[in-house]
Amino acid sequence: MKSYEGENIRNVALTGHGHTGKTQLISSLLYTAGAANRLGKVDDGTSVTDYDEEEIQRKFSISSSLAYAEWGKTKINFIDTPGFNIFLHEAEAALVAADAALLLVHAVGGVEVQTEKNWALCEKYRLPCAFVVNQMDRDRASFDRVLQALREAFGRPVIPLQLPWGEEKGFHGLIDLVRMKAYAYDSNASGKAKESDIPPEMTEAASKAHESMVEMVAEGNDALMEEFFDRGTIPAEDLIPGLKEAIRTRRLFPVLASAALPNVGSESLLNFITDFLPSPADRQDWEGTSPEGKSPVRRRSADDEPVSVYVFKTLADPFAGRVSYFRVLSGILKNESSLVNYRRGGVEKFAHIGIVQGKTQTPVGELRAGDLGAVAKLKETLTGDTLGDKSAPVLYPQVKLAEPAISFAIEPRSRGDEDKLSTAIHRMLEEDLLLRFSRDAQTNEFLLAGSGQQHVEVAVAKLKRRFNVEVTLKAPKVPYRETIRAKAEAQGKHKKQTGGHGQYGDCWIKVEPLPRGAGFEFVNDIFGGAIPRNFIPAVEKGIVDAASRGYLAGYPVVDFRVILYDGSYHDVDSSEIAFKLAGSKAFKACMEHARVCLLEPVMNVEITVPENYSGDIMGNLNSRRGRIQGMDSKSGSTIIKAQAPLAEMLSYASDLTSMTQGRGSYAMDYSHYDVVPPQISEKIVTTAKAAGHGKEEADES
Ligand SMILES: Nc1nc2c(ncn2[C@@H]2O[C@H](COP(=O)(O)OP(=O)(O)O)[C@@H](O)[C@H]2O)c(=O)[nH]1
Numbered sequence: 277m278k279s280y281e282g283e284n285i286r287n288v289a290l291t292g293h294g295h296t297g298k299t300q301l302i303s304s305l306l307y308t309a310g311a312a313n314r315l316g317k318v319d320d321g322t323s324v325t326d327y328d329e330e331e332i333q334r335k336f337s338i339s340s341s342l343a344y345a346e347w348g349k350t351k352i353n354f355i356d357t358p359g360f361n362i363f364l365h366e367a368e369a370a371l372v373a374a375d376a377a378l379l380l381v382h383a384v385g386g387v388e389v390q391t392e393k394n395w396a397l398c399e400k401y402r403l404p405c406a407f408v409v410n411q412m413d414r415d416r417a418s419f420d421r422v423l424q425a426l427r428e429a430f431g432r433p434v435i436p437l438q439l440p441w442g443e444e445k446g447f448h449g450l451i452d453l454v455r456m457k458a459y460a461y462d463s464n465a466s467g468k469a470k471e472s473d474i475p476p477e478m479t480e481a482a483s484k485a486h487e488s489m490v491e492m493v494a495e496g497n498d499a500l501m502e503e504f505f506d507r508g509t510i511p512a513e514d515l516i517p518g519l520k521e522a523i524r525t526r527r528l529f530p531v532l533a534s535a536a537l538p539n540v541g542s543e544s545l546l547n548f549i550t551d552f553l554p555s556p557a558d559r560q561d562w563e564g565t566s567p568e569g570k571s572p573v574r575r576r577s578a579d580d581e582p583v584s585v586y587v588f589k590t591l592a593d594p595f596a597g598r599v600s601y602f603r604v605l606s607g608i609l610k611n612e613s614s615l616v617n618y619r620r621g622g623v624e625k626f627a628h629i630g631i632v633q634g635k636t637q638t639p640v641g642e643l644r645a646g647d648l649g650a651v652a653k654l655k656e657t658l659t660g661d662t663l664g665d666k667s668a669p670v671l672y673p674q675v676k677l678a679e680p681a682i683s684f685a686i687e688p689r690s691r692g693d694e695d696k697l698s699t700a701i702h703r704m705l706e707e708d709l710l711l712r713f714s715r716d717a718q719t720n721e722f723l724l725a726g727s728g729q730q731h732v733e734v735a736v737a738k739l740k741r742r743f744n745v746e747v748t749l750k751a752p753k754v755p756y757r758e759t760i761r762a763k764a765e766a767q768g769k770h771k772k773q774t775g776g777h778g779q780y781g782d783c784w785i786k787v788e789p790l791p792r793g794a795g796f797e798f799v800n801d802i803f804g805g806a807i808p809r810n811f812i813p814a815v816e817k818g819i820v821d822a823a824s825r826g827y828l829a830g831y832p833v834v835d836f837r838v839i840l841y842d843g844s845y846h847d848v849d850s851s852e853i854a855f856k857l858a859g860s861k862a863f864k865a866c867m868e869h870a871r872v873c874l875l876e877p878v879m880n881v882e883i884t885v886p887e888n889y890s891g892d893i894m895g896n897l898n899s900r901r902g903r904i905q906g907m908d909s910k911s912g913s914t915i916i917k918a919q920a921p922l923a924e925m926l927s928y929a930s931d932l933t934s935m936t937q938g939r940g941s942y943a944m945d946y947s948h949y950d951v952v953p954p955q956i957s958e959k960i961v962t963t964a965k966a967a968g969h970g971k972e973e974a975d976e977s
């Protein structure tokens with residue numbers, strides 16, 4: 277394929293609630309544009325972007341994937357994203373690659389929980405966005421009702437650029453409100469249309485919608501407003517640039533209609549993407565810093581800048597190894613070039629760069645600023661890394677994702693599985709930034725944490741299918757943590773005189789609480805060599821190890837600072853191990869006075885139930901230590917927003933089903949960690965101690 281210049285590229289992410297048809301729509305668009313020689317279908321497992329076996333089997337997208345089509349002079353890169361709550365982090369990580377989003381909305385279901393979440397993500401990343409009301413061919417589909425709901429949710433700047441022609445099964449075409457023409461689609465799912473004048477029965481509705489759209493475009497643009505007042509309308513050649521600008525600056529959010537499966541609307545949508553959505557060249561400069569983070573560095577998305585790329589996705593392929601998906605943020609990336617990884621320091625060779633059509637990669641000679649591609653076998657590069665020209669250092673900020681919400685113990689089925697587990701899991705962690713793997717220091721169980729039960733289940737299924745490692749998933753656990761609420765200081769001294777060589781390590785440390793989410797900080801405040809410099813990392817290691825084993829109930833201690841300020845050593849007897857043990861002892865001694873408490877994850881919960889259940893649901897939330905944050909009603913349903921501790925929500929799925937006879941639904945994601953109330957904390961600590969956790973553990977020294 278020829279190499280496309282930024283101006284002629286569109287990077288479009290398809291986002292939206294699960295099952296709105298994102299994956300199907302991409303397959304249909306590719307077919308219409310001639311980029312695929314048959315119409316791939318999600319339902320047959322033949323779509324282009326749901327190619328992973330887990331996706332084919334479950335019939336929904338789990339990770340983001342790429343596809344492309346050439347349409348006129350333009351290359352369109354599609355980024356398919358998963359719509360389900362528990363995989364939203366995947367969608368978010370991939371948005372960096374996009375210059376605009378198509379937010380799909382179900383023509384029957386309308387605005388759903390993930391519609392709002394994806395809208396919020398577009399807002400967060402300042403992504404221009406258009407709504408596509410898909411599945412217009414379904415029974416009870418209604419463009420008007422969905423438009424109404426979109427306006428209620430997102431306001432007046434939501435404007436239709438098309439009207440559907442025909443309803444439900446009879447939906448066969450579109451009225452284009454910019455060009456004021458009608459397009460009747462082939463019934464053979466080619467996605468191609470015949471242009472004609474607007475049919476008489478639709479002229480009135482079309483004129484009305486056209487006028488209000490023109491008015492909205494003119495509203496934010498003085499020159500257009502004048503023209504509109506003078507002539508009562510704006511000709512298409514002036515309207516198009518005005519509309520384009522309004523979309524780019526997020527002043528207007530167009531609404532389009534489609535039916536991906538019978539392939540009605542594809543040609544119009546491809547035209548919309550090329551004519552109205554911004555190209556990489558239209559975007560603001562990328563803002564990064566120098567690698568050490570001190571001074572700002574800006575790069576234009578242009579070929580004449582030094583090359584820099586950002587890795588937005590990593591795939592762990594059992595055969596090809598690690599595959600990195602990237603966007604060229606600036607400059608031209610040539611095949612076979614070597615770039616510096618400015619996050620990690622090493623040099624990486626980009627041998628065999630390629631463009632990505634679902635699971636297939638096609639080698640290319642170069643990729644220009646704004647384009648997307650992939651490369652296999654980078655040595656140490658992971659998602660979120662910046663790589664660039666060795667003479668032009670830059671580091672772009674990483675997308676900061678949420679924390680895992682739930683953790684499960686997993687047990688290898690056999691000895692063979694246990695041996696392979698750690699390697700396989702570590703490759704999966706590279707691919708999915710929200711998965712966490714650890715080992716419970718007391719029980720020795722392997723723990724796998726993720727955004728929700730299904731997230732962890734999918735990970736376990738992938739382990740088996742891709743890496744041939746079988747594990748059993750045990751009951752969920754709440755990933756409690758511990759933290760301190762007071763400053764403390766103490767000495768840790770390890771001294772032993774047994775026979776020949778003795779052991780001697782001695783340190784004094786202070787501990788201080790840090791704000792939630794700050795993690796761990798170590799400050800070396802030793803003056804005059806009270807502890808030789810080479811032993812200081814050992815002290816830190818001893819503290820980190822002890823903190824990971826917890827103090828109260830065996831959960832990692834977080835959000836605190838340690839200041840190492842004094843100590844002593846012995847010329848012969850001091851060793852790394854002795855200082856490590858001293859560090860660990862000092863930490864434990866500090867904990868006795870630092871008012872240690874338990875932290876628990878608190879979740880955002882959004883529950884949708886028929887109105888008459890809302891009283892029961894709220895009462896029940898109260899009994900789960902929930903805090904109601906807001907209520908909304910929408911066409912007979914009540915939407916309750918609340919925050920509740922994860923520990924109280926583990927069985928919510930089945931409880932909600934029985935409370936509402938299956939008519940309620942909910943979505944939940946991680947919000948923050950909060951202190952566990954004393955009585956509850958006491959019980960957790962007692963149970964943990966009975967299981968052999970916590971401070972009663974035998975001192976290893
Ligand atoms: N009738 C009809 N079904 C569709 C349409 N688009 C998608 N579907 C079906 O809706 C389901 C979900 O589609 P999919 O593309 O996986 O949705 P995604 O989760 O948004 O990617 C599949 O069974 C599709 O065949 C459409 O326009 N009309």
Ligand SMILES: [Mg+2]
Nearest residue numbers: 298299336337
């Ligand atoms: Mg999908």
